[in-house]
Amino acid sequence: MRLALAQLNVVVGDLDGNGAKIADAVRTARTAGADLVVLPELAVTGYPPEDLLLRPAFVKAARTTLEEIAASTRGITALVGCPLFDRDLSNACAVLSDGAVAGVYRKRFLPNYGVFDEHRYFAEGRELMLLRAGDVLVGPTICEDIWQPGPPATDLALAGAQLLVNLSASPFHVGKAEDREEMLVTRARDNASYLAFCNLVGGQDELVFDGHSVVLDDEGEVIARAPGFEEALLVVDIDPTEAIGRRLRDVRRRELERSRERLPEIPVVEITAPRARTEAAPGTIAPFLPELEQMRRALGLGVRDYVDKNGFESVVLGVSGGIDSALSAAILADALGPERVHAVSMPSRYSSAETRDDARALSENLGLDFREIPIEPVLAAFTEALAPSFSGRGADLTEENLQARIRGTLLMALSNKLGWLVVSTGNKSEMAVGYATLYGDMVGGFALLKDVFKTDVFRLCRHLNERAGRELIPASTIERAPSAELRADQRDDQSLPPYELLDPVLEAYVELDRSREELLSEFDAATVERALALVDRAEYKRRQAPPGVKLRPRAFGRDWRLPITKRSQP
Structure with a gap:
């Protein structure tokens, strides 16, 4: 037969x-x-x-x-x-x-x-x-x-x-x-x-x-x-x-x-009986790809089909000089073609010269349309408008989130005017603990890295460079300590445990449903307590996040169905 x-x-x-x-x-x-x-x-x-x-x-x-x-x-x-x-x-x-x-x-x-x-x-x-x-x-x-x-x-x-x-x-x-x-x-x-x-x-x-x-x-x-x-x-x-x-x-x-x-x-x-034939069809055996290459192919296929099947000609994303936006841009350029990807740098007073240079270098390496829209004038207008209501109160997270929301607004304006799909760049680690701004960096029609842990973001960036045989993603982007650059000298590890400690806890809690007691017996206690509190508190944000490629056994979205209103569980 x-x-x-x-x-x-x-x-x-x-x-x-x-x-x-x-x-x-x-x-x-x-x-x-x-x-x-x-x-x-x-x-x-x-x-x-x-x-x-x-x-x-x-x-x-x-x-x-x-x-x-x-x-x-x-x-x-x-x-x-x-x-x-x-x-x-x-x-x-x-x-x-x-x-x-x-x-x-x-x-x-x-x-x-x-x-x-x-x-x-x-x-x-x-x-x-x-x-x-x-x-x-x-x-x-x-x-x-x-x-x-x-x-x-x-x-x-x-x-x-x-x-x-x-x-x-x-x-x-x-x-x-x-x-x-x-x-x-x-x-x-x-x-x-x-x-x-x-x-x-x-x-x-x-x-x-x-x-x-x-x-x-x-x-x-x-x-x-x-x-x-x-x-x-x-x-x-x-x-x-x-x-x-x-x-x-x-x-x-x-x-x-x-x-x-x-x-x-x-x-x-x-049904149809097998016919006689003189030439054999022995079949081919395609090999399984290594893990990182499977992840790359899955992310590329997922976003390409989402863009094409929904009738979008192009996509737009914010590039900060950070590693998440760099990986997103590289995958989008490979999946869609660089001519369909628009990269927007939106620096503020807290954006370093190094990250601004990396955002531009990344876009040049990938052959993307690149534009820079500084947000300082917009932030000044927001600050002035809010000054009477904020009188007597010092700067805090509000001003940081304002910057993220201004960037989200600019990206959505480009989307409305030019018909580009906004691709958000947050990763699974950030989504898990709520280290993301609603209506800010979470804005978009598709969240490409929604199911990619931060430690895997680093692995994938190195893999893409090795696969290309050249520096698609600047080495300085990969080596720099992660930062949202929303205040002076900010680093992610000031707000979160180091990702190499955090991600194993998140994987065990989110994907394997391990209890607090089980986690405390295996991982650093301070990391566990901090991570679980953040995950449980951030459900309302995840409920409003755009869809993204399911890459892990349990992704936020279709197979994660927890109530927003709840008490902490064992």
Whole structure:
């Protein structure tokens, strides 16, 4: 059997565009000689379509698009993810074969944790399905179905499936691709079945889908893998009937079958039989990228798709000469092209000559449009206007925040007048502890580094310079002690614990839900107490932050849902 996995980047809600892209992938797969082509989960609508699924007209239009795609399946079978309504709405795999919808499998396990909310939209599927392609039995599953160690995979294998197929929309976080494939290896071995996993790729709001579609044999060996963070059509020849001999020698399956009172009766749908061919398609195995390169690719893909899919021509960001804005500018220039990135320096009396020079040097290194708008005259006007109300009160955090808010206002004015998307540059460490100014440096339509800890900001900057083989980000920017430069001689470590101490505490508290007692037993007590108090107090700020790329297992946004009004917890 020649198998094709179409790892596509679709747009949520773009039924016409997605339908055309899917039909084109089917035609390309047929030209490559494929017998079966697999598309990602909910490829017709994009994932996640969220409350678009509550609109009957949208669901009906998705079905119409699916039937139009079916017309492109002459001489080939396509497994396509689509929402389908039949008494209730299902997250479905439509079997399109020889120009028609030949059958439907409905997702059984609906994830309702983290970023997932599928119980809000879908009914659970109850029935299984087998597809017969010549001598090969194929068992379709959808995403979460394959993460379960038992049924439906075990039931399909016991019923004779030699190839398990999984349509997926599995979002990225650091380490996810490797962990996911390790799970798939276990499923293939335990079920003595070949396994084909087709994943979505692309950015959707906060989520990034990394692709890394893969085909494994029944012993869990990878025989083909698509690259990460880009579209691909992975084509490979497989012979799943080879699994039969090994199954005859594997008594575990018989013991499992004996333990069942009754195996489910599974209908079998006939699909395109494998054709004879003289040339083999052995498939390629794309390597996994190192961690920092995966982070770079995910950030670039996430912001590029957010900008392009929402129709922005250009972006604008403030460049201070600091490391966060430097990393943001470098990623934006690489992802969008430097001609689409506008850098604005907005110095005040507290901005050093060194940071002003670094902001300009960074923009020149990256080839960005650069402009400098001093804020001192604006700050003077604000100070004069507020003087009667502030009479008798000394300068404090108010004056610092005024500077940040003036900069935010200037960036938003450029956005309004010129149509540029404002990209804010704050990192996860700052977002966690509230070291950010509402309506100031938090202003923007997208927060690129929202899920990047400060220590990883430094690592990524060094990685970008090493990768480029030259100094994209000035060395002085990387080496200088972090500072917001909102008062004389200010440094971040005057307000916060050093980031090398703070970030491990934040990771344990935010991502692992470790208790105060557990943290105190492992980390510096003063750092723990200070960090936890700041994190809990800053929830109201995070609730108003723009979306940003999810890069870690638990990001602020879709999978962080804490109340603003609360008492401190253990």
